[in-house]
Amino acid sequence: MQERPFGRSTSPVPVPVIGLGTWQVFDVDPEDQPLVDAVVAAAVDGGTRLFDSSPMYGRAEEALSSALAGYPRDEVIVATKTWSQSQALAEARFDAQLAWFGGSIDLMQIHNLVGWRERLRWLERARADGRVRSIGATHYSPAAFDELETVMRTGRIDAIQVPLNPHEREVERRILPLAQELGLGVIAMRPLAEGVLAAIRPSPEQLAALGVASWPQALLKWTLSDPRVHVAIPATRDPAHAAANAAAGSSPLLDDDQRALVEQLAGVR
Secondary structure (H helix, E strand, O other): OOEEOOOOOOOOOOEEOEOEEOOOOOOOOHHHHHHHHHHHHHHHHOOOOEEEOOHHHOOHHHHHHHHHOOOOHHHOEEEEEEOOOOHHHHHHHHHHHHHHOOOOEEEEEEHHHOOHHHHHHHHHHHHHOOOEEEEEEEOOOHHHHHHHHHHHOOOOOOEEEEEOEOOEOHHHOOHHHHHHHHOOEEEEEOOOHHHHHHHOOOOHHHHHHHOOOOHHHHHHHHHHOOOOOOEEOOEOOOHHHHHHHHHOOOOOOOOHHHHHHHHHHOOOO
16 A cells, blocks of 8 residues: 555554545445445455545545445544535534544535635634535636636645546646645545446456556556555445455556556547
8 A cells, every 4th residue: 555645744644555435335224335345344444545536426435434434543543524504504414523523524525616715714713613624626627627726725624526537637737736736635436437437348368458457447546546646446335345445545656658558548639
């Protein structure tokens, strides 16, 4: 497992380069909790320590908290989000999040920049009193990157979460250079393009040239090989996939020629 300094908080969060996302996969009924438990166990056994969720993801936060209950709180990193149209709703959800995750959130992110000015003032107070360790901001759409850049330039956040994969590279132009300039942590969402890229079937010889056992590992290493990225968060509800994804964080990452091969295989011209 590799680690990179994450963000510029006075108490930087050390993160492994492979995390686990919960979008669309952990919003399960209570009777399906054993599957979530198995996915988290496989990820942790593989070296994953950062787990990302959001109120937007239905029951995902609650399911994740249950799955993490058997692990020491200081050995996992909880990155979740605030996503409410009003401050009152945001604070009510925060009370539930604190109860689920042991009284503190390692990285609280303003999801899709919803109400970011008011949320940021509130989260700074929560960071000051120790309920939040680091503050982040997220957005999935290039149409919002101007606003995300504005938030980044405030000097009041520690990290960003943005999409990055061979088909979604808009962040390479302005967002990643600015994050590097400002010393912000970077979480890459959608490293597998929400499964779109998973249908590609490279030959065994091509996988060998990339030094990986599978195509998803190649995609994850492609994202992580950008030195401005600290962690990628593939989502899965398959324990075997969670273990294989975690293994993608091991050295070596990809060199320029290998990244170019991944792009070629992904159909990037």
